[in-house]
Amino acid sequence: MIILRSLVAVLVLGLISLTIVQAQAENAEIGNVEEIRVALYGTLAGGDSERLYENDHVYADELIETVKKSGALIRFLDETDLWLGASSQMTLDTFIYDPNQGTGELVAELGVGLFRFVTGNMPNENFRVLTPVATIGIRGTDFSVAVAENGATEVSVFSGQVSVSPRGGGAAQSVNPGETASVASATGSVSVSPSGLTAPPASVSAGHGTTSGNVGGGGSGGGGGGSGSCFTPETQVVMADGHLKAIWEIRVGELVLGRDGAHNKVTGIERVTLGSRKLYGFDNGPLFVTAEHPFMTGAGWKSIDPSATAEENGALQVAKLAPGDAFVTMQRSAWRLAALGEPRGLSEGALGHQKLGAIRAAAADSGTVLYNLLLDGDHAYWIVQDSATPLLQSISHTPESAAGTDKAFLVHNKG
Incomplete structure (x- = not known):
């Protein structure tokens, strides 16, 4: 050759x-x-x-x-x-x-x-x-x-x-x-x-990764200078067929796995910049999410900044996320069964809980591009850490949260 x-x-x-x-x-x-x-x-x-x-x-x-x-x-x-x-x-x-x-x-x-x-x-x-x-x-x-x-x-x-x-x-x-x-x-x-x-x-x-100008507009959204409850580009999403895909690679028309095994269609993709807001991470994991994004816990939807969540999604009842809260999780084997419509993947016993130890925040480049999905159906999707680049690494220091890379976490979209 x-x-x-x-x-x-x-x-x-x-x-x-x-x-x-x-x-x-x-x-x-x-x-x-x-x-x-x-x-x-x-x-x-x-x-x-x-x-x-x-x-x-x-x-x-x-x-x-x-x-x-x-x-x-x-x-x-x-x-x-x-x-x-x-x-x-x-x-x-x-x-x-x-x-x-x-x-x-x-x-x-x-x-x-x-x-x-x-x-x-x-x-x-x-x-x-x-x-x-x-x-x-x-x-x-x-x-x-x-x-x-x-x-x-x-x-x-x-x-x-x-x-x-x-x-x-x-x-x-x-x-x-x-x-x-x-x-x-x-x-x-x-x-x-x-x-x-x-x-x-x-x-x-x-x-290779620099950008000039801003993507998206101004607004409040947890600190101003950017808007939209979003994730960093490499955050993994569980697709409807059970495989994982980085959120930045997802396109309009694709299907993601929703709550209770629902197949939710991507109707739009929100791309914004961080602006003057902060990025947040859990325990020792890297920074990957903004303060507005709701996570499902054992006590319902919660976010780091519920008032900012309400500004863009007023119909969703959201409480404040704090250390000690337990995220609703699903193991890889369960989401694969759920993607096939297998009842065992949808049963209450297939879901788990992972306790949050600490929330950390830090400033990042204001031009950082962030992503969120707009969905039909139940407006929820599962995110999961990438084994190569863990996004929710060691989400808690407690024994009940030892394994992270095979767990998905349920989040709500902007719709």
Whole structure:
């Protein structure tokens, strides 16, 4: 495979005197890898998957993939930048660029994942992005595309403008800065709504996790400067089929496991910044939640700051969470049974309680991006600590809470 890639590079150098770079032909160079976090892989047409490194070339019809918790930045020959978030896949079908005339065409086919484009010198009207359910036409400079496993697509614009239409045909909708377009199916319609986003997610920004500007708006919400009861991006959520997914990766239309085995549909995703609020953690675990978010305890819903919870969810009766309270929990074996509709997973005996020892708070970067789910159904979902990055590590120092990584905790959404 290395020989094949080297041979391709030699052939490209032999054509460098041409003023037109045309990447419709198989294995023509179209850009370079600028940055990698963790790992990036490329598969040339007819070849095997090969790990890529910074400064490697990428080629037409090459499948580009990131892995879990990884990311990458690719710069094309016209200076267009493409960021790929974790577990993302894309193929550049067409790339034609004449640097002398400033003309060309770019067609990108996106698979599952999170992507961000900042357009370069390619004429915007000849720049198209395709997903399984949507066609995106470019009129502006900076936008992100999130594609779920079922193809459902969300397009958020940070500057400029894009048009989004169902891939199977249908009316196109313009999307402006601060708006997000959602397309659930290739034959469906496009819905556009305010997103509050003025900057891209940190995972698809320069510097691997830095971000400029604020995502979301002002408000109170437990200290001001940000609003919304939310979790840090890597908080794990129990999906309706029993597997775990980081909250930032969840897309509109997916199903999560709710209370009593309910399957609750994600109707929206709240993305805000922390602002001047604090982040909170339990016992020796890391900081992961804001003060407003309600947790189910043996005595009902409780939050660190019930008055802030009431400002955004006045219909929910919430008391103050304090050391000594017992969180309602569910073991991994139980939530898997519940996902299958097995009564044993829903029985009272399948639920447990984990006593809270201490609550700690600390200031964090005001630009920290936080997430919450908007749901139908019973408006509840289960969060669970990630074994690699525990979010509720050693939630209590008491013997009854020895194991943490296989326990889920029931929380309420904003709805």
